[in-house]
Amino acid sequence: MTTVTTPDPTRQDAPGTAGHDSGGPHARRFGLPVATALVMGNIIGGGIFLLPASVAPYGTISLVAFAVLTAGALALALVFGRLARRHPRTGGPYVYAREAFGDFAGFLSAWSYWITTWVSNAALAVAAVGYLDVLLPLHGSVAATIAAALLLQWLPALANLAGTRYVGAVQLVSTVLKFVPLLLVAVGGLFFFDADNLGPFQAGGSGALGAVSASAAILLFSYLGVESAAVSAGEVRDPRRNVGRATVLGTLGAAALYLLGTVAVFGTVAHDRLVESTAPFSDAVNTMFGGSWGGTAVACMALVSMVGALNGWTLLSAQTPYAAAQDGLFPKVFARKRRGVPTAGVLVTVVLASLLTVYNYTAGPEGVFESLVLITTFTATVPYLLSTAAQLYFLLSGRADRVSRPRLVRDAVLALAAFGFSLWLVAGSGYAAVYQGVLFLFAGVLVYACMAGRKG
Template structure:
């Protein structure tokens, strides 16, 4: 395999693909989640379980789709193959928006954890630190897929081990009296389940990471599915055990007001105040790893769309296995948002953009799972027996329902702002399609029709 500049590119192996999924799912949010859901009671642990089942179903769907279309782009590829250019563009545009806005939010969050290590600084110093958190992962990406994989593997291990340490050791200090009530206020438990789930929903975004990078994964038909499921389960173990350990070691009334729940858990287990430094260091490593992975994701989606003439051609060029224009564009846009946040003082605008990421992440999920349902029901399926067909259809519908729940949990403000931002991309689509040569459009239409005829000619083996 060679890049557009003629140099050979390296591909990710299965271990790196797994850490890419885990690293992108587990960002900095895990370090605040226990305190965020504590006000709803221990019913929030049940919400974690429900969300984990939905996330695994979604990961299985992406694995099946990647086996059918083992190309870079993931949800974009599936939506375009099923529903045409416009649906594919909406998927790519929405996901691309989510990645670079999320990167800006991650960088700002990382500065907060750095304060624990270095002490509070000036606004100018905070801005420099935030920009460094954005550009160091970008430089690692520009160095090539090999360095992306190295950074992702090391950062995932370094953040996974201390989290797992707290989770496992916390079981020896677990006190049921700290758990608090199942539902706060003695109300209907379903209300607490829904409310806590709305906070936890975004914590599983990233299950699609291996599918999006399928073109850079060795043996994607096999490894993407394994990486998606194993990475999601690994992240779920960290989430569930870590949250359970914090719930059982920190008194409920203290946990509700905690600003560093994992630090409080370590302090409760061993005494002293060194837990804050330990957890802050783990958080910085976690955020750096997440930024490394999401920077790659922010380049892969426009790369796939550029190959089809739906994004500017410059996004479709690679160097050392990485779409350089996509990496630079994402870093520049995220940097601009970060500068606005620190210098203009318009925190409200930045918060609105962060809300958009919640909605933007779900649009590709809905389109991808709907595409799988379309492929299965329209006869465009592999030579599979009835049992496999039924299983895949149930998983696809479950993934669609989970994605729909993600939209509902995002809240009215996020959906409203997200839809406006999504529709703003329509003019970009019109511009790109209008400028695309007529011959290229005709050739792509012929290829799509040929693919449809080949699928229709396949023998029907499903009873």
């Protein structure tokens, strides 16, 4: 195993390092409320506003997948909270994998997570365009659709380049605003719930286990972001205390809204109509109150929510390469900060996400959102698997914090559950997604060879 020298976790961006940033009025560390909003804002991004329609073809058995997924996400959240307490540094999964298994494992985690972030941004933009189509007639024009998707990606990137102060402000406001449509549908939908709208329990041709696994693989996209506070630990005040709390609180809040909102949409929109819907929450509000005003209002709020999620994911997309670049595993340009934000990471991410968006729309718009979601499902599980394996390594090697034996057993069980959960999601993502994800992942091996050779 490669011997790794870990920087002092209490010191971030010390003078003289590549990542040093003098701060200033545009750079500010996040407290517990903003860190929680970052977690919730990234979890409750655009996925929940489109996913009820994406999993409707599997039937209401997808609600079972949602419940299982929630339990797995909470296990992951607790594991990340434990790891962040031990290693409160910017980088999250990259830091944990590198500390436990050396440079190559750390690089694979950073590379895979970086892929997840910019592919997720492309998927979020696709979902946002579906709700923009409620407000503007874009659906018939490929050029207008592409232009709208690119605009929705570049606006949050510009907010990030303005500094962490503005990132936190946008994240807090968008998180508050996104609660309005979700609570409206989640609570109000219970009064308009009609069991006849639910459709068949198992609509697909595969078995029950296959349907649960397949729908859970799509639904995982809606839980990407549980690691947000851990990835940005260097920008959080008192990270040993606040990262774990923000991770658990954000995941619990998102899970409650997810389950209530999905059940409400299933019960208010007829199954046949839901399968074809591009804006299921708008359709649910229109069904509840009649007319189109409710759906238009929800579409506006959903767009605000998705822009907030793109804002948070753009920040995360720059943080992991920043941490790896400080250790010489990514090009040095990724380690430069301006106003508290790694500018190169932001710019490269938005360019790659834009190119992927254009490619998927020109290759054929059918199933664009689902195909992008399944790729991120696979690439996200790589750092999740490495992080949970790192936690098991720390516990079994005696390198974890000294705790009582019952606490040690509990942490080991949580890590095993999170590891098994992540492995199950790889199987559920499907052959095509694994194939494309592996191509993305293996492309990074050449990058690692070049960077490691130069470092040596």
